[in-house]
Amino acid sequence: MQSRRKLRFRLIVSFALFGFGLSALFAVAALNIRAKVESQLVTASLQQDVDQAVEKVHRDPTKPAGSDLIEAWMRSDRTLYNMPLSWQGLDSGVHDIYETGADGTRHHYKLAVRKKYGLIGFIRYDVTRDELGKQQLLFSVIGAVFLFGLLSLVLGLWLSRKVLKPVSELANRLRDFRKAGKAEPLAPHFADDEVGELAHALDEYSARLTAMVERDREFNSDVSHELRTPLAVISSTTELLQGSPDLTEKLSERLKRIERASRQATELIEALLLLSRAERRGPTRGETTEVGKVAADVIESQRPQMRGKPLSIELAVNEPVNVNAPASVLSVALTNLVGNAIKYTLEGSVRVEVGDGRIEVIDTGPGIKPEDAERLFQRGVRGEGAGGSGAGLGLAIVRRLCELYGWDVSMRPRSDANGAIASIKFS
Template sequence: MKFRNKLKYRIIIAFLALSTLLGALFATTALTIKQRLSTNLIGESIKHILDDYMEKFSKDPDGIHGEPMAPNVVAVVTTPEKLPLDFPISYADLPDGVHDVSENGKQYKVAVNKRHIIKGKEAWGYIQFDVTTPANENRLLYTALAVVLVLFTIIAYFLAIYASKKILKPLSNLSSMVKKQSKKPQQLASHFSDDEVGQLAQALDDYSKRLTDIVDRDKEFNADVSHELRTPLAVIASTAELIQAQENIDDKTKLRLARIERAVKQSTELTETLLLLAREEQKTDQDLQRTQVGKLIKDIVENFAATIQLKKLKVKIIEDDWLQVRAPAAVISVALSNLIGNAIKYTPTGTIQIILKQDRVLVVDQGTGVSDEELPKLFERHYRGNSVTAKGSGLGLAIVKRLCELYNWHIIIHKNDNSGLTAELIFIQT
């Protein structure tokens, strides 16, 4: 499993782990060295003292027998046959050397010498050194070192917090600057020194410049395409007007010219809307008129009149409320045209209802619908359902979705109880 904590916490944990490890290593080393030195020094000392004591005892047995050599040291020389009554019986089994012995709650170092022969008899020499006080001192030392280690860890924790803030401050500044970048990004590298963060800032500058160049080229291309499309559309519209102005035009021709004008208007609106999407910008508030959605829907349905008549469909416009939306008519027209057009395209027969509510428009069809698995994918670009037989690019609902994101609207599509789908376009009024 990857370690996913913040970089700040990683630094703090690493700092604490290193500090604790070094502190524990130092304490363990110090205690080990002290213990070994203490043990070796005491053992060697009482061993030499015992050897000297045995030599003195050989010369004057009565003069030094059993006398205390120091407040915590007792020397005894005896024979295997005549052990003193107060002599611990367990000492008799100790071999030559220095031994650690616990007795009556006290700790002793006992040196044993069984190699001497005095007056033709085997003599055993013992020196008992009371190390209870040093043992207590060791326990105090252990406690003190533990307290120091805890304090050292606490200090290391605060130092780690301070160090992490200092280390990560340039990175935090870089992150803040990136978040505050406008549509025209400013240079980042100039605000940082030539270190790792500065190199990252320079890389972001280079990447930002490449993206900006791509976006600028796309905007220029879209503007050029929009301009070039408007010109032939304007020619078609003006030609239709000139023909319609003639006096000898019959009603059938006038109807066809009216359809041409509506198609030109729809194409112009679509071009303008796609240009807005490409720029990812809304019109300014002063440019946003209030659009009467009901009238707009009637015009859209009229544009599909030929298809509706050919498929013998019924389209009902139900105005439960009078709906006005503060948005360009072209944008609303493109969104609703896609929803209504899809309903007409994928409904082989039956009725299509277009219902106007206080803040939304519902388009209810009786088409073949889609499966539950396909429903979430309808807004993906170029996606077309498995059961779809009509031709299409799969871009219509993706365009509607982008328009909703641009104007803070909502689009919901759900299955009907019997058949078909309901598309719900919800307008957020401001």
């Protein structure tokens, strides 16, 4: 799924976001702490300095006002007039003022004012350089944030590559096994850690799966050999018996039924073996089969099922259709479709039409519900009215055979009358 990110990508993003978030949090905290501490220190220093200046002049008025700061003035109510007009109305405390300095540039000052004992003390402190320092600190912190973010990204890339290297190697070895067509032990190539444990578990699973496939292959080969031999004996024996001169018509008909049943069993074995082998090595192709001819043979083999029923069956070949598949595969698929149509149709007709790259089996039976059409091709599902006969495997086998050769099989109810239409569209 496209919405789910790779583990490495999520690890990289996590490292980058963690580093960026941590750096940004550190920067905000540093700026806030610096501003708060600076404000407290400057305010406390100015207030303490103006207090000591006032106290000193009060004790000895002959001495000029002294201050540890650069600029200080001490005035009385009578001499206050020679101070800047904007200062004269200020109350005791620390004030922010902005004035043009001696250098002609605008400066930011903190002005401490103290009114006591009829005296008014002024101490002015230039904080412009502090603001420049704060600005430099801000730029430095922003640079540090991006630097830490970049370092976190680089660290994430390096760590993700290092941490996920065993996982990537394990995936690459699995891909190589798929290309080579055989599995080799994985655990010896990895350390005794989580990835090594995963490789060991995959080795165990591969061993069990390989053993199961080998048993399945041997079973299919044994079944094929053991069933083909008696079927070949039955076919040759019926062929010899049909050549007897004193053979009655009734006995000849029975021998033909045995021959058809033997041929159908042989075709079914071949089709099932193709299905089994296709899951491992792909389908066997290259044979061209005439659909109309196979359909005619299937119809003849199914006629005995129509005995006792007011039912007719016909074949209409509108245009020739050839497929690149063994006749046995097509015969098994059509036998199930035609057999189902005869089985569920109590009276009326079954029509097999060939043309336009497809074959359709049309019956006049009870029909099917549109919502049940797809479900009938599932294993073990039988149609309504099936009674106790059948295991619900016929249509499932048809679906698997069609998927093997790229055909499209479907079933739908008739729109013009009662009944159903089973269709195979050839690619």
